[in-house]
Amino acid sequence: MSESDQSSEAVEIYHRVNRLKLKTGAGLHDGPGFIDPNAIVRADTIIQKKQSLYPKMVEESLNRLEDSWAQFKAAGSEGARREAIERIYHTSNHIKDLASTFNYELMQHFALSLREFAERIDPERKEHQVIVQAHLDVMRIVYQENIKDHGGAKAEELKLIVAKAIEKYS
């Protein structure tokens, strides 16, 4: 396929042999196959069992977030502050993934909100730091009080705290 490496204005279409299909033991002209439905149920059951690990995993991640935030505040240069924000960005992304996997909607909501804010934060603006702190505080409360869903007076109250911080200090 040396032609493929030549730049050209023409459109080239490659019809490849479906080696994946052959690897499954099927023939190239066989119809679609399936993955054992019992295996899919088993896999989902194992995932649900792992839900018992959620509190420990979230606590570890929250500790990491707070450590990164402490490093941010102690940093002596803009570069070091940027690095700390980068860690906050990725850790909040992990919390969001974890929470969404096990349907912890409120934690997912705040983790996503923090990750999105970390994308646009100006590390040199003190007001922006208030917004990060608000996220960390409410996420710790959500974890400690084991609040799972969006609904409920407490959840609404916490969402309002963050929303007001964002509105006032953005």
Place this chain on the structure above:
Amino acid sequence: MSKTVQAIQTASVGNKQKRAYSLGAFRILIVEDYPFMADLMSTMLREFGVGNIIQASSGTEGKEMISLFNSDENARNKIDIVLLDWLMPEGDGLDLLRWIRGHKKDSIKFLPSVLCSAYTSEAVVSAGRDNGANEVLVKPVSAQKLASRLLYVIDKPRPFLRAPGFFGPDRRRKSDSYSGVERRITKPEDVKQFNERI
């Protein structure tokens, strides 16, 4: 009975004439920076019967793994499918995808790649496709969704297209038929077809 179990049982009845795939010979690479999520995906794949599962924790490590296993075009233990996370430090999913599609070797540039993302917007799915993803797997990942994406890659492989500014699986679904006035028409003489033989 949960909806998932019901759906799977219905599928099971419908699958009577179909073949249950054996994935024991498959080698799948998971590129994910969060070890817990990588282990979760590994667990699911193992239950599906996937024989070889390897993990990389960054785009950079993913490149090293792919180079290690797929540089030899004739190797028997090549990586068959890559599942790659969109957001990662040290080389994100899109960067890895561009590297794969831009590679010189056929055993790498045609590698089936599934981009995992929590974003569900059309723009994100388009960005994945525009950078050469075969499929996009929307998080949170469930066993059903993962199985469905794998089956798409196995049963409905898209031909690869090289056009100015793009190399990757054809972004159009066969069922998409567009006949609007702005339709771009390529003359038959401007299309070269390459059929691979075994």
